[in-house]
Amino acid sequence: MCVCVCLGPQASAIEVARRPPVPCAVFCRTATVWRSLNPFWGEEYTIHLPLDFHHLAFYVLDEDTVGHDDIIGKISLSREAIAADPRGIDSWIDLSRVDPDAEVQGEVCLDVQILEGARGRCLRCHVLQARDLAPRDVTGTSDPFARVFWGSQSLETSKTRFPHWDEVLELPELPGAPAPLRVELWDWDMVGKNDFLGMAPQGLAVCIDFTCPSLLIPVRTGVSLASIRICVHPCVSRPPAPVRTDLMRPLL
Known part of the structure; x- marks a missing residue:
């Protein structure tokens, strides 16, 4: 069992389950916890998100050695929900069933x-x-x-x-x-x-x-399955200041 973190208006389950994952859709993938119904990962990632992103999705997968991985469920966090509390999100969230009619984007x-x-x-x-x-x-x-x-x-x-x-x-x-x-x-x-x-x-x-x-929005949403505990902390990274080459010429 593993978790994939994806970005998009609504991340596509087709792209998540495909192996290897599409780089523009999947940001990171945890290690696989084998033969467990109560997996613990304890992994931490830093993801640089574009300013115009809409949702950050977490997919829980059942890894198969043959064929495609099975999608157990997902959670989706909107940009507004992530930015609502400066301390971030640290809680258990119910997984939703992945419905092909709900996996839309664009x-x-x-x-x-x-x-x-x-x-x-x-x-x-x-x-x-x-x-x-x-x-x-x-x-x-x-x-x-x-x-x-x-x-x-x-x-x-x-x-x-x-x-x-x-x-x-x-x-x-x-x-x-x-x-x-x-x-x-x-x-x-x-x-x-x-x-x-x-x-x-x-x-x-x-x-x-x-x-x-x-x-675009889905026709309907899924039902709750299990729960996953995540911790998301927003942070702002600033680009480095440009170098003033016009001030360096007199020194040279």
């Missing part, structure tokens, strides 16, 4: 407007692009497409490996109460069912225009 940029016309109102959703999506294929990539829902209607963008769609989808308004807008991202697979990549958090009724990048 963001999508949308331009949404309500247009008035001779035939009535319609929703104009300009799907611009997405970035930092979770890899879902064995090659380490995805073939993402966006699916826009407005009430009982839906439209899709084209399937592409490079999510720069720049496509406009228009849906007419149906009679009744204002319908919520929902934008989902999926990985298209030629064989089998498509893989869920995330959903934009626009669950409110469409009443105003907006243009913004939106962090």
Whole structure:
């Protein structure tokens, strides 16, 4: 049994379980405690995080000598939770089950407007692009497409490996109460069912225009399994001051 520490909007369980781990997703991995249900590691790591990170995830794995490691569960700490107490976090935290529909990351940029016309109102959703999506294929990539829902209607963008769609989808308004807008991202697979990549958090009724990048969120969260005790202390490291070469020339 071991622990992997990952960084991202939401770290991907596919990348964590793959061996060897992807360097950009996995920061460190503890030693393996063999044949134990109450493992103790006592290991300490110093991780330099970018200022725009969103979550720090800890995955507990069951290491297998043959095949992929089994993921037992995970915890995810947001940047706000880590920075809330200057003393850091030192407590037991319940593990959550790793659900493929909850392992999402990245963001999508949308331009949404309500247009008035001779035939009535319609929703104009300009799907611009997405970035930092979770890899879902064995090659380490995805073939993402966006699916826009407005009430009982839906439209899709084209399937592409490079999510720069720049496509406009228009849906007419149906009679009744204002319908919520929902934008989902999926990985298209030629064989089998498509893989869920995330959903934009626009669950409110469409009443105003907006243009913004939106962090993708999962459909649902897992349930508690066991617990793991961690200790996280935030610290700020400052880069060294630049050398004033103009002041050194007179001395030379």
